[in-house]
Amino acid sequence: MAAQDDSTYEAYYVPEQSKMALCATIGLVTALIGLATAFNDMTFGEGTENTHSWLIFNLGLAFFVGTLFVWFRTTIRENRAGMNSAQLKHSYAIGMQWFIFSEVMFFAVFFGALFYVRNLVGPWLAGEGAGEMNYLLWPDFSYSWPMMETPQDSVVGGAAAQPIANNGVYTGPERDMSFPGWSNIAHWLPLWNTVILLSSSFTVHIAHLGLKQNNRAKLNLWLGITVFLGILFVSLQILEYYEAYVEYGLKLTSGIYGTTFFMLTGFHGFHVCLGMFMLLIQWLRATTAGHFTADDHFGFEASSWYWHFVDVVWVGLFLFVYIL
Amino acid sequence: MAHGPAKGLSRWLLTTNHKDIGTLYLWFSFTMFLLGGFFAMIIRAELFQPGLQLVEPEFFNQMTTMHGLVMVFGAIMPSFVGLANWMIPMMIGAPDMALPRMNNWSFWILPPTFLMLASTLFMEGGAPNFGWTFYAPLSTTYAPSTVTYFIFGVHLMGLSSIMGSINIIATVVNMRAPGMTYMKMPMFVWTWLITAFLLVAVMPVLAGLVTMMLMDVHFGTSFFSAAGGGDPVLFQHIFWFFGHPEVYIIILPGFGVVSQIIPTFSRKPLFGYDSMVYATASIAFLSFIVWAHHMYTVGMPIAGELFFMYATMLIAVPTGVKVFNWITTMWRGSLTFETPMLFAIGFVFLFTIGGFTGVMLALAPADFQYHDSYFVVAHFHYVMVAGAVFSMTAAVYYWLPKWTGKMYNESMGKAQFWVSFVGFNLTFFPQHFVGLAGMPRRIPDYALQFTDFNMMSSIGAFIYGASQLFFLFNVIRTIIAGEPVNRDKVWEGAEGLEWTVSSPPPYHTFTTPPPVK
Ligand code: HEM
Ligand SMILES: [Cu+2]
Numbered sequence: 001m002a003a004q005d006d007s008t009y010e011a012y013y014v015p016e017q018s019k020m021a022l023c024a025t026i027g028l029v030t031a032l033i034g035l036a037t038a039f040n041d042m043t044f045g046e047g048t049e050n051t052h053s054w055l056i057f058n059l060g061l062a063f064f065v066g067t068l069f070v071w072f073r074t075t076i077r078e079n080r081a082g083m084n085s086a087q088l089k090h091s092y093a094i095g096m097q098w099f100i101f102s103e104v105m106f107f108a109v110f111f112g113a114l115f116y117v118r119n120l121v122g123p124w125l126a127g128e129g130a131g132e133m134n135y136l137l138w139p140d141f142s143y144s145w146p147m148m149e150t151p152q153d154s155v156v157g158g159a160a161a162q163p164i165a166n167n168g169v170y171t172g173p174e175r176d177m178s179f180p181g182w183s184n185i186a187h188w189l190p191l192w193n194t195v196i197l198l199s200s201s202f203t204v205h206i207a208h209l210g211l212k213q214n215n216r217a218k219l220n221l222w223l224g225i226t227v228f229l230g231i232l233f234v235s236l237q238i239l240e241y242y243e244a245y246v247e248y249g250l251k252l253t254s255g256i257y258g259t260t261f262f263m264l265t266g267f268h269g270f271h272v273c274l275g276m277f278m279l280l281i282q283w284l285r286a287t288t289a290g291h292f293t294a295d296d297h298f299g300f301e302a303s304s305w306y307w308h309f310v311d312v313v314w315v316g317l318f319l320f321v322y323i324l
Numbered sequence: 325m326a327h328g329p330a331k332g333l334s335r336w337l338l339t340t341n342h343k344d345i346g347t348l349y350l351w352f353s354f355t356m357f358l359l360g361g362f363f364a365m366i367i368r369a370e371l372f373q374p375g376l377q378l379v380e381p382e383f384f385n386q387m388t389t390m391h392g393l394v395m396v397f398g399a400i401m402p403s404f405v406g407l408a409n410w411m412i413p414m415m416i417g418a419p420d421m422a423l424p425r426m427n428n429w430s431f432w433i434l435p436p437t438f439l440m441l442a443s444t445l446f447m448e449g450g451a452p453n454f455g456w457t458f459y460a461p462l463s464t465t466y467a468p469s470t471v472t473y474f475i476f477g478v479h480l481m482g483l484s485s486i487m488g489s490i491n492i493i494a495t496v497v498n499m500r501a502p503g504m505t506y507m508k509m510p511m512f513v514w515t516w517l518i519t520a521f522l523l524v525a526v527m528p529v530l531a532g533l534v535t536m537m538l539m540d541v542h543f544g545t546s547f548f549s550a551a552g553g554g555d556p557v558l559f560q561h562i563f564w565f566f567g568h569p570e571v572y573i574i575i576l577p578g579f580g581v582v583s584q585i586i587p588t589f590s591r592k593p594l595f596g597y598d599s600m601v602y603a604t605a606s607i608a609f610l611s612f613i614v615w616a617h618h619m620y621t622v623g624m625p626i627a628g629e630l631f632f633m634y635a636t637m638l639i640a641v642p643t644g645v646k647v648f649n650w651i652t653t654m655w656r657g658s659l660t661f662e663t664p665m666l667f668a669i670g671f672v673f674l675f676t677i678g679g680f681t682g683v684m685l686a687l688a689p690a691d692f693q694y695h696d697s698y699f700v701v702a703h704f705h706y707v708m709v710a711g712a713v714f715s716m717t718a719a720v721y722y723w724l725p726k727w728t729g730k731m732y733n734e735s736m737g738k739a740q741f742w743v744s745f746v747g748f749n750l751t752f753f754p755q756h757f758v759g760l761a762g763m764p765r766r767i768p769d770y771a772l773q774f775t776d777f778n779m780m781s782s783i784g785a786f787i788y789g790a791s792q793l794f795f796l797f798n799v800i801r802t803i804i805a806g807e808p809v810n811r812d813k814v815w816e817g818a819e820g821l822e823w824t825v826s827s828p829p830p831y832h833t834f835t836t837p838p839p840v841k
Contacts, residue, residue: 170552
């Protein structure tokens with residue numbers, strides 16, 4: 001093929017060989033093997049032999065996180081060295097957008113499970129419609145949401161009378177997490193969390209405006225506030241979990257209400273931590289190293305997209321887990 | 325960037341080159357194909373006669389499970405990702421994939437993952453034994469402890485697939501040479517773009533599903549336990565919400581391959597290119613709303629049965645559009661029947677049979693009889709083996725001369741086609757009959773009246789298995805001792821940018837974009 005000269009077309013940067021992918025794989029797979037073994041020791045093990053599973057997990061994880069650190073540092077350096085064409089930057093943006101889409105689908109499953117359980121499974125278990133034969137299994141079960149009494153609770157002698165295989169005792173909670181009435185509204189943590197997270201979407205937007213106006217002080221201040229709000233959110237979430245476990249008797253094992261509550265809010269909380277960590281890195285980059293310019297700040301932009309995404313998920317949670 | 329490949333092992337371990345990564349994917353998937361095939365041989369050997377001969381029923385279950393998992397996630401999917409890596413940048417005039425380092429990571433996750441999965445065979449409690457569809461509560465309450473490794477294995481495969489697909493999307497959206505508009509893209513690129521979208525949409529669903537299993541097994545949640553207010557049927561809904569798009573993930577790139585090969589050997593452009601694109605998109609869309617056709621017998625409300633029945637039958641329409649377009653492309657073409665073309669025609673013929681049995685299965689009342697019988701096994705092997713694997717084999721014969729610069733031996737290729745074709749049909753055609761007569765799937769023993777057909781199946785399977793070893797031999801022989809082709813356009817009727825570069829192509833193609841007609 002005759003190489004033709006098209007000077008309007010920038011060369012796409014194809015990086016040299018790299019050890020990072022291999023190291024990331026080694027770290028990640030080691031960590032997961034360790035974790036799987038640790039879980040198995042917990043559930044199936046006799047506790048007699050020492051498999052060093054947690055040690056393996058921690059070593060793998062440390063190596064993985066270290067590799068990711070180097071990886072991101074490399075891409076940042078490449079960009080600052082001017083190796084990235086506009087086209088490559090666009091590739092990164094597309095990559096982040098589709099990554100967020102995949103996260104949307106991940107949450108969609110858990111929301112879908114929640115809707116399915118609330119609208120179909122619950123009534124069926126109580127003997128309605130397609131579930132009329134369930135009357136034979138759980139004659140005393142009646143369905144309401146939040147589910148305070150599990151089908152297993154409804155048998156004579158309670159849940160513990162008919163345990164299922166490994167962990168199968170599902171005892172309903174004493175209290176649920178939904179709206180506690182107007183008189184207690186000030187103590188209702190999810191409401192505060194909603195206020196906090198929604199405002200943090202605004203603060204990160206103000207920081208973005210500051211960056212585009214080349215106003216570094218504004219960027220640093222408002223990005224810092226955003227990170228702080230994120231920390232506040234996670235702290236309140238931890239407080240809420242503590243209350244749930246200790247005061248409300250609401251646990252992962254409390255049947256499907258506890259299951260969906262903790263899995264949805266838990267995965268969301270995990271993603272908040274991730275997003276907050278991303279924003280924190282951007283804040284450190286901006287304040288300590290003076291990174292980002294008004295028209296080149298993908299690291300910041302991607303993190304803020306992610307932050308808006310966890311915010312939107314929270315609105316869904318607040319509606320479908322707490323209010324409705 | 326104008327330099328060639330690095331020397332030694334580091335070339336393969338550390339590479340960021342799309343061709344090297346494509347090669348890695350292809351060899352890895354073929355290895356998995358042989359491993360999965362070995363499991364299948366054990367299954368067929370046990371089923372050669374009624375009664376228990378070779379293996380324990382418990383081990384038989386592990387074999388069916390591992391066979392399905394390895395074939396779907398280890399052989400078919402990575403093989404098409406390998407093809408995408410090799411061909412997409414060359415077909416759209418890009419210098420490489422959009423995100424080359426991530427590309428390398430997507431690949432290298434796979435070998436240790438499958439090593440982990442295969443090693444469960446030697447662990448206490450044995451490998452996963454709950455079927456490739458791993459329905460709860462078999463995979464939760466009653467699972468062997470190795471289920472935890474299985475779960476994390478699925479997470480890892482999902483990660484690999486999602487990163488691979490994001491890479492493909494970014495490449496196709498962002499790296500096309502100027503002038504290569506969407507509606508000029510080769511069909512293979514189109515089908516992969518849509519496949520990548522499906523993957524990004526449903527792999528997270530699968531990840532969510534195994535996460536729920538993990539929680540149910542180890543942390544006492546009750547997603548799939550009715551006693552806690554959950555529902556094992558919920559598992560099936562989520563699995564098939566992933567699973568049905570997954571079957572199109574498996575077949576769409578094959579559609580793409582066939583849409584490249586048939587025009588070449590008919591010496592005519594693809595008939596109805598636009599309608600092919602729209603049909604592919606409609607199939608992808610419909611694939612999200614038909615999942616419960618795998619669940620007619622779980623006790624769904626009648627409205628659900630009807631909805632899923634009609635929606636499923638609707639998929640036959642765009643699928644039919646494709647089949648007719650392939651046939652019309654051949655109509656009055658100057659046809660020649662080189663090995664890739666034979667496999668492509670074999671694909672059209674046999675895939676259509678699989679499509680027809682699919683429509684039979686889609687009829688809810690009839691499916692009450694067919695469900696979980698060998699008829700279903702026959703159906704999905706017609707679409708997955710004669711569909712995906714035949715098209716993949718066609719692709720290897722078609723592009724091998726481009727990749728290596730050497731020609732395979734035509735009579736050996738043709739021989740392999742005919743042996744595969746006969747072996748395949750001998751294996752799976754009788755399974756329609758035993759299925760309709762009531763032989764259930766996933767059992768190590770069966771009633772005496774099914775003996776003859778099962779013997780035929782087993783003999784066919786050994787023939788088909790042997791033909792794959794022959795294929796391997798043929799490919800290696802080409803690489804070592806094939807005739808050099810010495811021309812860019814290996815096939816007289818071929819069109820497309822990949823035929824404008826030398827055979828084998830330079831290590832880096834299109835560092836500046838080529839002109840697009
Ligand atoms: C016209 C198109 C198709 C229709 C109408 C169709 C319909 C169906 C139906 C109704 C079933 C469920 C049968 C049962 O379990 O009772 C089924 C099973 C299956 N189909 Fe298809 N199908 C089509 C194409 C495909 C394609 C293209 C593939 C993959 C390449 C595929 C792969 C499968 C698999 C793997 C199963 C069995 C899953 C299992 O239970 O293990 N199908 N199909
Ligand atoms: Cu399906």
